[in-house]
Amino acid sequence: MAEAERFGYHNRILRVNLTSGEIREEHPGEEFYRAYLGGRNLIAHTLLREVPADADPLGPDNRLIFAAGIITGAPVAGAGRNSVGARSPLTGGCGDAEAGGFWGAELKRAGFDAVIVEGASDKPVYLYIRDGQAEIRSAEHLWGLPTAEAQEAIRRELGDHGVRVAQIGPAGERQVRLACIANDLTHFYGRTGMGAVMGAKRLRAIAVRGTKPVPLANPDGVQALARWLAANDEKLNAGFRDTGTAGGVQYLNASGGLPTRNFRQGHFEHAIRIAGETMRDEILVNRGSCWACIVRCKRVVGGVHGSRVLHPVYGGPEYESVAALGSCCGVGDLAAVALANERCAALGLDTIGTGMAIAFAMECYENGVLTRADTDGLDLRFGNAEAMLAMVEAIGERRGLGHILAEGTAQAAKLIGRGAERFVMTVKGQEIPMHEPRFKHGLGIGYAVSPTGADHMHDDGLVKAGRSFRERFGPLGILSPMPVNDLSERKVRAFYYVSTWNHLYNSLGLCQFMPYSPNQVVDLARDITGWNVSLWELMKASERGQQMARLFNLRCGFGADDDCLPRRFYEAFADGPLAGVALKPDELERALALYYGMMGWDDAGHPTAARLAELGLDWAQGGVDG
């Protein structure tokens, strides 16, 4: 069969073996792209095919996968997203994180859909990709540098200030399990410890330069969507542009759903101090963007905290960072939070995991589980901004208590002992992001079943829609909004549909914040690729990825017992707007059983042979098939 003309993907995956130094290309073919799309799905596929049960996440057998999707790099708002994945050193299972920015689009413009890194280098290296070529270069001079300095050094060395750099910082070099990967210093593959995997491979950075537009099957259609968004920009995006992702702080706080003091509370008395409006009015110096996007939800902040000047080069804090380093640590000082966010960016630390690890330590400290003897003299109580800032540095440098917390909260509690485990807020070893399941009950399912552990990409999605509910979710057959405090059949159904829908974004390389309807996304996928795809086909592709991630987690030893929440979520809030409210274990149990059934999982949480066959995954039943 003659090969089809390619649009939206290149049929070129770069495979780099850092042990041998070998670089080669793979061309999996159109059927592969249509079945797996890219991004998170391509990662799950690679893990399932290639990473055996005994592979050490920080060893050479692990794969580190940078994957764009078929939409990544198209000239339309939202097309800047891409994924990084590996077996996670934080959870031991499926590791995956998404980021926006320009790096993914640049990779596509350089002629590649993904980069799969295997093996490990003896010495620090970085990878340089330019218009279809790739080479491994020494990074010994970069090792130990903050991310901004390293990026500058790479650009200078390559003589190209337009090169896009995805890199780890000193935290990743030290294999801190909360380490992220940054791109352009302001976009972060934050979760599941991907920075530690990159550090273990001694790969400091991947610098990319591409100059060729991604070919489109129907550029007019793509432009039409871009024009639609531009024409509706004021109505759809103005609020988000105005206050960014932190614009929801006050609403969440008023609802009782703002994670506060390690989730002990859902209401923070200083919420206004860390709200998006305050950021806008006090420290915002610019608004940043991602590839081809007109929304400009990203923050760029300036100013000072004490004697320390904030560097706008690191952008500014997202909602997740504001809540994790702010309310969750009891810190109501925006400049301190912004500085902590900057330090995480410079060190290459996940702000959610880092903030939550510090919040955990603070709760340990307030309960006498940790003392000044453990904290190097720090008064590690909730609300102590300086202590929070000091702990960020300690974790990034693996110093003192920070060396313990660098293993992640769950492991740290085991190392600390003394009953510290009761303050651990993780699922499958990953720290809970800044969304409260006692407020949005559907999140309880999402946190429990997400293959990456607690993950804000598994939101229940049903209250955050900017456009009318019917317009947004109608094509999924969900026509009416539903209350947040509901775990009935219809909510489980809605969660199943919407989480599949959300997962699809991460496989297409599309930003979930775009106000596109499912039908618009399908049309976009068609206009980019020329495939006569449908929402049916794309949703099946999405579920294919979810099932592959599940299968990989089962291989890694996870089972139904691990689809559980920290006990705290079953304990009622003592105060705030949701005083007295808790998740009910039997309700969540029932919802999970329904969800298992909807996913075609048996009681043990294993996908049935029939469901795998239905999705064309019968090959995946037998285990590794590499």
Added chain:
Amino acid sequence: MAEAERFGYHNRILRVNLTSGEIREEHPGEEFYRAYLGGRNLIAHTLLREVPADADPLGPDNRLIFAAGIITGAPVAGAGRNSVGARSPLTGGCGDAEAGGFWGAELKRAGFDAVIVEGASDKPVYLYIRDGQAEIRSAEHLWGLPTAEAQEAIRRELGDHGVRVAQIGPAGERQVRLACIANDLTHFYGRTGMGAVMGAKRLRAIAVRGTKPVPLANPDGVQALARWLAANDEKLNAGFRDTGTAGGVQYLNASGGLPTRNFRQGHFEHAIRIAGETMRDEILVNRGSCWACIVRCKRVVGGVHGSRVLHPVYGGPEYESVAALGSCCGVGDLAAVALANERCAALGLDTIGTGMAIAFAMECYENGVLTRADTDGLDLRFGNAEAMLAMVEAIGERRGLGHILAEGTAQAAKLIGRGAERFVMTVKGQEIPMHEPRFKHGLGIGYAVSPTGADHMHDDGLVKAGRSFRERFGPLGILSPMPVNDLSERKVRAFYYVSTWNHLYNSLGLCQFMPYSPNQVVDLARDITGWNVSLWELMKASERGQQMARLFNLRCGFGADDDCLPRRFYEAFADGPLAGVALKPDELERALALYYGMMGWDDAGHPTAARLAELGLDWAQGGVDG
């Protein structure tokens, strides 16, 4: 909430109680239409909601439902289809049959989406619907008339030769379980004995006249599809127009898949005599059509058989009729077959069921199970055209052996005894249509699991696509054609997808012969209704209907054991192109188990609570909810 403007449906269902004479309207609302669409799905919903386990199919508790879909009546080729359903007196379970023609479109143009008939009249009546009004009228003067005379009498009486008449014939009056309902004399709701239900209610006809076009949300979009089909008419439809549905006879015969002599053979030595090409060259006098259709696949035949003149008013035989009354009875005489087809139309008999009942009797006769003493002196051997014709009359009039066969083959075999059951070719009590599962293995699944028993609307659909396979089935994620003799995972998956897709047509009111791709159908549904639906949503609606039909069958006493095939399909052909070929019981068993899993059915064939919840059918778990 303000009611949405309505396009494609009227939100008006006519409910007629023939016991009380009461006529009223129901307005179930937009969410209902969007969840259930109409046609076959509306029927399954009504049966599940209203017909209890102990309802006699021929008693007043049964419902007889005439249901159009949201596409029925739109000005585009293929929009002439609609459904009739009831608890079947042939199978005892879900009864349902589709037809084209003009009647369904006329019902929509008269302002109604469906008619639900309950109770039973003491005396023969007919229903007259005209532009939003309905009345019950006496049909005593019509009782006993052939269908053409009755239609003429109704039109004369109403003074309107444009009135469209759906009616039973004398066979339906006599509650022959093989009785059909005809519309315009040439379109037949053939299967599952719907004519007997109508006869038991003493409802001879429903005459409809409507003058208002169905309102469309986006007429330009609908017209664009019509223009697309017109522009591609020669390429897509010419062959079908040329030889009609019987155009496949020679291909099937050459493949060994032409049902012959009660499925004893798959190859008929006189196939050329009953082929579409022969019909075209020898007896075709015109080509008929359905509402808004340009394809003209319908046949109108003339000529003579012996001393009998064929009446073009009854149209001409479809492929199913040609094979059932022809090759399956060993009859290679086209004029005789055409005459038998005409007599079925005049009497109101299903040609498939009738032909198969006669073929069964012929095999009994050839094996000494029936003798001339049973057949009123007829030499009922295969190939005796006059005996076949005589038996059509006998069944329609319930005379002699015909009175026994009028109960359907399965019941007739019980009445005959003497080992006759080994010649019964039915599933769930309904006669096998004219497609051979030893040729197309996927049909084996379809026949076994169809809620109406063996049903040619549950084809495997994978070899009959006129357009390229990828273009046609790509949106379902089925990208490559597959061999017909395959029951592997991928075939079961394809069957699951395609049967759900085919079922959708019957709920939309769209003809399966149209060469539209799934995405074109979704666009059509959107342009007609204004809903932002997707293929995902429509496929879920389709599966909703299949699950409701399954639940109704379970209520009626069917279980997994009834999802089985006649033993003959496991016996190899003795001769012909497929000599030595048979279905393998273990392969089909495995395929059915996989299909159960894909449908979310447990081993006993019951839909799981999770699957019902996923489809928004949690209400249906508890049984009748009327």
